[in-house]
Amino acid sequence: MIRHEGIHHVSLIVTDLERARSFYKEVLGLREIPRPPFDFPGEWLAVGETGQQLHLIVHEGETLRAGGIDTRDGHFAIRVDDFNETVEWLREQGIEHKANPDSITGFAQIFLLDPDHNVIELNAARR
Known part of the structure; x- marks a missing residue:
């Protein structure tokens, strides 16, 4: 049996590292953490204070999404403290963004796209 400890990291493809870095640090408030000296550009960011990470990997190709926010598309979610404040x-x-404070999931959800059209969910406990 596999005993899980949690999600360590999620990796996303980005085409412009500076633009992605700015979005994830300035808009979402993630914090840069040390990254090994790989032979390709990227960025590692801390998600919260529990060791979870987001890894940005520069890729010259196109991303899969060209349209708007699709809440059923592949995505990752970050739990936030306050829905309305977010x-x-x-x-x-x-x-x-698309905000759904009364989601049938039992928690409030906000969906948005990063500059490369990766789908992100921000969710919060209902208050």
Whole structure:
């Protein structure tokens, strides 16, 4: 049997590292962490304080998404502390998103795209 400890990291393909770095650090508030000296550009970011990570990998090819936010597309989710505060922050930053405070999941959800059209879910406990 495999005994899970949790998700260590999620890797995403990006085409412009500076643009992606700015989005994930300045908009989503993730923190840069040390990355080994791979022979390709990328960035490692901490998600919260429990050791979970997001790895950005530069890829010259196209991403799969060209359209808008599709909540059923592949994505990763980050739990946030406050739904309303997060929605307001995204509005202030001019980030297009779909907010569903009454999701049938039992928690509030916000979906958005990063600059390379990777789908991100931000979710929060209902209050």
